[in-house]
Amino acid sequence: MIDHLRQMAIFARVVDEGSFRAAAKDVGLAPSRISETVSELETYLGITLLYRTTRKITLTNEGRIFYARVVEMMRSAEAGLNELNALSLDPVGALRISIPAFLATGPLSTAVAVFAKRHPNVAFSVAYTDHPLDLIDGGFDMSIRVGWLEDSSMMSRKLANGQRVLVAGVDYAQGRKSPKRPSDLDDWDWIRYQQRSDTTEFISSTGKVEKATGNAQIEVDSIDAVYHLATQNMGVTILPSFLADRGIASGELIQLLPEWELSELGIYAVWPDKSRRESLTLLFVRFLAEEGLCHPEDGKMA
Template identity: 65%
Template sequence: MIEHLRHMAIFARVVDEGSFRAAAKAIGIAPSRVSETVSELETYLGVTLLYRTTRKIALTNEGRMFFARVTEMLRSAETGLNELNALSLEPVGALRLSMPAYMSSSSLATAIAEFSRRHPQVALSVSFSDARTDLLNDGFDVNIRAGWLDDSSMMSRKLSESERALVAGAGYAATRARPLHPSDLEDWDRIRYKHRPDMTTLIGPAGDTVKVLGQSRLEADSIDALYHFTVQNLGVTVLPEHLVARGEAAGTLIRLLPDWKLRPLGIYAVWPDTSRRESLTLLFVRFIADWEAKSAQHLRGG
């Protein structure tokens, strides 16, 4: 029995991932070995657990009943590990995170580095992508999201806010008259971020709001690409404050309409309410939130 516990865990991972190949990638072993493990388990039980085709797998009736029991067993084991981990002076485990690619050089990335430094027995895997990632289907324990929080079934905590600014390449701005009002930008070339609305809403000194469309000359799905295209003097765009500061320091970016502001984006940590790594997830989220709060206080001079 004991020697087949690992077989059962691999079987459950195959079902969760939807294929032998995906399960093998998640576990870190060869797909052929995953298939052999499930076959060995079926031989031991004397039943067929999975229907296999060239394109997908499906649970048999016996497999469906067995999977429910295996899932219950794994959940109990994970709960036991979480309880012990919560009592431990030194947390142990693994967390898979996803966050926007443009935050790879932000204070949040620094906070993650510090968390890793303080907890050397926690293995972190961080995926950077500006596209939306699916928390459950992609197998992440925690998502860090910017500007959107639309899944009420998840647990969440606001970590910080991301200030943004309207900028243009220094060379491009030099060829145009200095804008005094957002309407002056209507004929400026725009470098558009694919994951944001077409319109840019600016808030004036008196609190009035103006929407600017501009001429979309180029579109990209990466904030880092927007930064690069902007310093190449292709037009105007919106960038997060830490990239704006980098460009200003290098003399390659010019901040436009400094008296007008853009609404900051909320930065959130999101995780399942039935997280297998509950105590470790909460420890990580609390650490990041505290780090961001202290960083914001430091910037305010507090």
């Protein structure tokens, strides 16, 4: 039975990693040995678990059913291990997570580093992307999502509110009449971030809502590129506060319309209801919520 449990664990790793080669690298065995192990399991069960081609592997119907059972078994086993690890204050395991690329140089990445230093036996695999990912198919234990959450079967916890700031390069702003209201920005050049709406909504101190839609000569899919182009005086844009503060402190950027607020964005941790690394995932989520994201002086996400 012990041999079959090992075969089942390797089978699940192949599915999670998407190939025999990737699974072999993860567990430290030769790809040929990984393939043989899965074949031995199929022979024992008398069914085909995986369709194999030269380019990818795909679960059979029987394989999907069996994989779900194997994942449940491994989740229970790992939860037990993590509970014992928690008692010893020395968690062990691996977490595969995704973080929006525009937060790559922000407090979330710092939080990962702090957590990893605090728990040296926890290994991270982090995917930075602003494009939607499927947690289950991608083999992720947790994902950070920004904005409004859609209804789903996933578990979630709000971590912080993301602050946004309207900025422009100092030289660019000084060459134009200082705006008094959002509509004054309609004839300004905008640096457009592809994942953001063309129209920006502002709220005044009295609660009045006003929108601005400017022309964009440059559109990019990287917030770091947006920041750089703003410092090159290419126009007005909206940045996460941690980037805006950096540019303002260096004297390259200036905040515009400080008396008008931009809506906050919720920062959420999302994970499968039956995560294979449930206790470890919850430990990391708790860390992010309680101390991993916020400045102690203001309680806000930078």
